[in-house]
Amino acid sequence: MGMSAEDEHTVNPKDEEWPEAEKAEKLARGAALKWASGVFYRPEKLEALGQYRSRETQRNSSIQSRLKSTVQSYLEGVSAGLEQLRSAAEEVQNVCQDLGAARWALLDSADHFQVLQQMRALMAEHVQLASVVKVLPQLFSVHEVFSHTLQLLHEQHLLEAHAELMMLEHLRDDILFQLHLRGLSSAQATVLSYFSGLQELNESLAKQLWGIVGRSLQLVQEDPVLFVSAVRIIEREEKIDDALLLDATFLPPGRPKGWRQKFYHILQETITGSHFHTACTDTTGPGLSRHLAALQRDVVAELHVVKDLMVQCVPAHYNILSICTAMYHQALTSHLQDILQEDLDKQALFLLLEWVLHVYHSPEMMSHPGLLPEVDVSALGPLISPDLVDHTERKYVVKVKASVLEWMQRTLEVEFKEWFREEEPETDYQGFFQSALPVIVMQMLNENIRVASLITGSLQQKVYSMAMEELEAFLGRLREALVQCGKEHQKDRTIPKYYVPYLLAVLNNNLALSSSVPSLHPDTAHSEVPVSLRAALDRMQRKACQLLLEELLLDLQPLCMQLPSRKWLSGSQLVSSMCEVIDKYAKDFSRVRKPIFMLLLMESERLVTSQYLRALMQKKMVCKSEEERSQLCDRLLQDATQLRELFCGLGLDRSQQSLEAVFALRELICLKDPALLSLEVLGFITKYPDVSDEHVSTLLDLRGDVSKEVRHMVLEMMAQHPQALPESYQPIFSMILVPAPELPLCLRKGKCA
Structure with missing residues (x-):
């Protein structure tokens, strides 16, 4: 199974040359072993060994056949390629031999080429001279053409003159182009000098063209042919410019002329300069x-x-x-x-x-x-621009404001003078005092707002806002003028003669302004008086009412100074005289419209009540007996009843009157048992929470029968039951100042230790 390294080297010398084949064989053997171990891992599978061997033998035969076919095809291709390479090598060798022969032939002809070079130079010179000879007639006629072209321009034959100008420029530019191609730049200055007249022709033509363009609106009505000729010349020049710019190899002097753009420029200058x-x-x-x-x-x-x-x-x-x-x-x-x-x-x-x-x-x-x-x-x-429109609108509003201010100042001056007239103010159809001031002011403001609405809604809103500001400032100045008038009247009550009627007219005017202001708003459906303007109108109304009540007070004070007194107790006509004064003023007050009339009536009733109560608390009188207290109670009842009936008759309901305080105060005086005063005073301060300890102490003094213990008890009870003023409560006693008690004698003299 095993094989030594020497054997392996001896048997497989080609492995050193083809290591990939050895690697492929090893991988194949490994794959085959893996496959065989997977197929024959069970003994019963060995029965199919013969079938597998036969199938694999057929597969190997098929693969070997394909390999042989592939190798054969490859070898045939290599053979054909080698044959082509051999043929190419032979052709290259032949070409090299031919090139060598040609090189030697050229070297033998070099001397002949030198002769041809001289002939080429001579030929080029001949061509140049031929070109010059060809254009000589044109060159000799240049100055004559200059003169003729100028003559045509003077006679306004513009198209003919321009045709000759184009011919001259073409001649010059062609010569310059030939010099440019041959690098003869030094000769260009001579050519330009020779054609220097072209500059004058161009300027003369351009001057006429721009003159025509400048009169184009007139010419198209009177002589359109001249204008059309000018346009045609401009278009010719534009085509020449475009062609030269498209080539871009050579650009003659003065190009591009850009005459179409100049046409628009002149037209713009004409339009701008004419109007x-x-x-x-x-x-x-x-x-x-x-x-x-x-x-x-x-x-x-x-x-x-x-x-x-x-x-x-x-x-x-x-x-x-x-x-x-x-x-x-x-x-x-x-x-x-x-x-x-x-x-x-x-x-x-x-x-x-x-x-x-x-x-x-x-x-x-x-x-x-x-x-x-x-x-x-x-x-x-x-x-x-919108920004400039807004800026202009603001400038307009500033100008309108100055005009409104001046107008209002004159109106105020006229109004102030009218207050000192020797006749009553004018009246309307219902008999109410008035002056022309509200109509004048409202018409002026309304007109300015209406005019602004013709421009834009934003301008109308700006003018409206300005009008509200100026009306508010005007009311402030009117109020100051009213105060000044009041000061003049304090110095001398006969000046102005009709002081009260004019104050009433001011109140009616103020009411008229207040009711008219909403109509000035651009959106009348959602109009309302600005808060600050409403405050100015209210201040104006309060000041006029205050001056009227001060006038009433001046007439009431001499009468109030007389009570309480023994004469008053005995049944004088003091309150009747007060009623006459009040009735007189009420008749004057009826010359103002109802809302203000009711306000004046209510304020007058409160003034009368406060003055009556103030007089009672001046410590001018102390009841010496029960009889005097009874007389005092009767007098208080009669006076309060008389005054109440007077105001009821004038239209002021009892629920709107403050005279009930006099009736309540009478109950404190009429109480027979001083020990019950604590309970009575508790009810009194509950009803009138602005009553102070000093007020109660003064009333107790008026009775003349209250001991120190009872006084202390009453004051202690008040301290234990402090009262808070309800929001809707109208103060009465807080406006009445009680005189301070006198200091002990020793303190006044400064001698107490």
Whole structure:
């Protein structure tokens, strides 16, 4: 089974040459053993050994046959390849022999080639001289053609002149190109000098062309042939430019001319220069209105000319109508921006906004039926940017604000003077005092807001916000003027003569303003008075009411000074006199509209009540006997009843009156047993929680029969039952200051130890 290394080396010398074959054989043997061990691992399988041997023998025979066939095919291919290589080697050898023979033949002919080189140079020179001789007649006639071309230009025979110009340029450029090919750059300067007249011809032609283009809108109506000739020349030059740029091997001097682009540039300058000179524009309201109207008229007319006539005179690819529309649009944009740099008045700003946002796109201008649908500025963007529109609107609002402020100041000055007139204020059809102030102010604000709405909703909102701010400031100044008027009246109550009626007129005016403000809102369906303005209106109303009540107080105070007193107890007409004063003022108050009238009535009743209670608490009188207390109770009942009936008769319901405090206070005075005062006072402070210890102590003093023990008990009870003020409670006693008790004599003299 085993085999020594020497035997292996002896038997298998080819393994060193083909190690892959040895490896393949080993792998095959291993695979065969693995297969056999898997098939014959059980004894009964050995019965089929003969079948397996026969099948494998047939398979090996088939494989060997295929291998022999493959090797035979391979050997035949190798044989054919070797034969082809042999033939190729013979052909290469033959070629090498032929090349050697040709090389020797060329070496023998070298001298003859030198003679041919001289002939080639002579031939090239001959060709050049022939070319020069051919163009000599043209070269000799160049200056004559220059003169003739200039003459044609002067006579405006543009197409003929341009044809000769093209011929001259072609001649010059051909010569320059030949020099360029032969590297004779030094000779180019001589050629350019000889053709220097071409520069003058080009300039002269260009000057005429741009003059024609500059008058194109006029020429297409009067002499379209001249304009068409200019366009044809421009197109010829464009074709020459395109051809030279496409070749790009040689570019003659002055090329590309770019005359089509120059055509558009001149057209742009013509459009811009004809109407859009800001320095010459009158920027005041009337002057700007005339200028904008002229722009509207001229732009529409000129676009009609372009659409109806110029379009027919230029190639379709010029897209002349769209380009002119864009030129006018851009020129207008720049022009309007320049105008907006000026310090414009209110009217000018309004006109500009209206023109930009409404007139420009209207059927009277860019949406003119004669221009649609070919003219379309919608794709060109806004005439001025939204930011600039917003900035202009703000400038307009500033101007309007200054105008409103000036107007309101004059209105206030007139109103202030009217307060000092020697006649009552005017009345409306219902007899209520009023002045023209609300109508003047509201008409002015409403007109400005309405005018702003003609521009944009945003401008209307800006003007509305400004109007609310200015109205609020105006109410502040009006209130200050009212205070000044009140000060003048305090110095001399005869000035103004009709002080109260004018205060009532101010209240009616304030109410009229308050009811009219919502109508100013751009959205009347959801309008409401701004909070700060509502506060200003309320402050104005409170100040006018305060001045009226101060006037009433001045007339009541002399009467209130007389109570309490013994004369008052005995049955004077003091309260009757107070009622007369109140009734007189109530008649004046009836000249204001009902909401304010009821407010004044309620405030007057509270004023009367507080003054009556304040008079009682001045410690002017102390009841000396039970009889006096009885008289005091009767007097309090009569006075309070009389006053209550008065206010009820004036329209103030008992539930709205504060005089009930006098009736409650009377109960404290009328109580016969001082020991029950604690209970009575508890009920009193529960009903009137703003009553202080000083108030109760003063009332106890008024009775004149309260001992120190009872007073201490009452005050102790109050300390144990502190009262909180309900939100809806109207203070009465907190507005009444009780005089401080006198200090002991020794303290007043400063001698106490």
